[in-house]
Amino acid sequence: MFATDPLTLNQHELERLLINFETSVKVRRRHQLYLWTQGVLQSFLPHETMLCGLGSISGANLRTEICSRAVIDEAQAASFCNGEQSLLLDMARYWSDSSGAPMTIRSTDAHPLARRLHLNGIERAACHGMPEFGAASRKHVSAGSFFVFLHLPETTLLRYKYLLDLILPHLHVALMHVCNNEGADLIPDSTPEPALSERERQVLQWVRQGKTNHEIGQILSISPLTVKNHVQKILRKLNVSNRAQAAARGVKGDAAKQSKRSSALDDEALSAQ
Incomplete structure (x- = not known):
C-alpha cells in the first residue's frame, strides 16, 4: 500500500527504497542493471520497459540502453533509442523545455507526445533525468542521464513522479558504473560468446x-x-x-x-x- 500523502513514504515504501539503494550500488555490468531494474526496482517503480541514455540531449556521443521484460524487436528498439527522432530524445527535449521535473504521460492526454505513445501501444509513461542531460548548449558539462519508463500501472501514476525523483540519483550512478565498466558504448560487443549449457x-x-x-x-x-x-x-x-x-x-x-x-x-x- 502507498502512503495517503503523495509526498510521504510509509514504512513498506521506506524499506523498498532502502533495498533499492543497497542494490543499486552493486550494479557494475549490463546484466546487473537489467536484473536490478526488472527485479527489486519493480517493487518501487513498477514498469515493463526502461529506456535510458547517458550523455546529453544533443545526442553527441549519447549512449543508450533498453531494459525490458518484453521482447523488443530491432525496429522498435531503434524507434525508442536511435536517432534524433527517437522516443527517448523526444521525451527528453520536452522534459528539458518544460520544468526539468519528473513527468508522467497518458496516451489519452492532450500532450504532444501522447499520440506517439498511443501509436506504440503504450498507455502510460514517465520520464526524468539529471539536469546535465538537458544542457545541450553548454560546452563543458559532465555527462547527464535520462530515463523513460513505459507501460506503468494506473494505480501508481499519481505518485510516480515523486518516487522517480527519489530514485533518480541511484539510477544515474548505476548507469555511470555500467558505462565505465562496459567501455564507451553500451551496445553488445563482438567478444566471443560464453558457453551456454x-x-x-x-x-x-x-x-x-x-x-x-x-x-x-x-x-x-x-x-x-x-x-x-x-x-x-x-x-x-x-x-x-x-x-x-x-x-x-x-x-x-x-x-x-x-x-x-x-x-x-x-x-x-x-x-x-
Whole structure:
C-alpha cells in the first residue's frame, strides 16, 4: 500500500527504497542493471520497459540502453533509442523545455507526445533525468542521464513522479558504473560468446522466437520460474540487459560459428590443392 500523502513514504515504501539503494550500488555490468531494474526496482517503480541514455540531449556521443521484460524487436528498439527522432530524445527535449521535473504521460492526454505513445501501444509513461542531460548548449558539462519508463500501472501514476525523483540519483550512478565498466558504448560487443549449457541454448532458441517464460516452460516441460532462472543466467553470460539483445547476440554467435566452420572448410580445401 502507498502512503495517503503523495509526498510521504510509509514504512513498506521506506524499506523498498532502502533495498533499492543497497542494490543499486552493486550494479557494475549490463546484466546487473537489467536484473536490478526488472527485479527489486519493480517493487518501487513498477514498469515493463526502461529506456535510458547517458550523455546529453544533443545526442553527441549519447549512449543508450533498453531494459525490458518484453521482447523488443530491432525496429522498435531503434524507434525508442536511435536517432534524433527517437522516443527517448523526444521525451527528453520536452522534459528539458518544460520544468526539468519528473513527468508522467497518458496516451489519452492532450500532450504532444501522447499520440506517439498511443501509436506504440503504450498507455502510460514517465520520464526524468539529471539536469546535465538537458544542457545541450553548454560546452563543458559532465555527462547527464535520462530515463523513460513505459507501460506503468494506473494505480501508481499519481505518485510516480515523486518516487522517480527519489530514485533518480541511484539510477544515474548505476548507469555511470555500467558505462565505465562496459567501455564507451553500451551496445553488445563482438567478444566471443560464453558457453551456454544445452538447456540454456534451448531456452534461448525459444526466446528468439518471442515465446514467454510460460510458453517456454510448457514446451520444455519445466516451470516458468526455472525458465526465468535460465534466462537470467543467459543474460549474465552474454552480458546483455534484455531478451531482445540476448536473442540478437545468440543469432550473431551462430552466424560467427557458421562463418568459422566455413572458413575452416575453405582452409582444408586450399591445403589439399
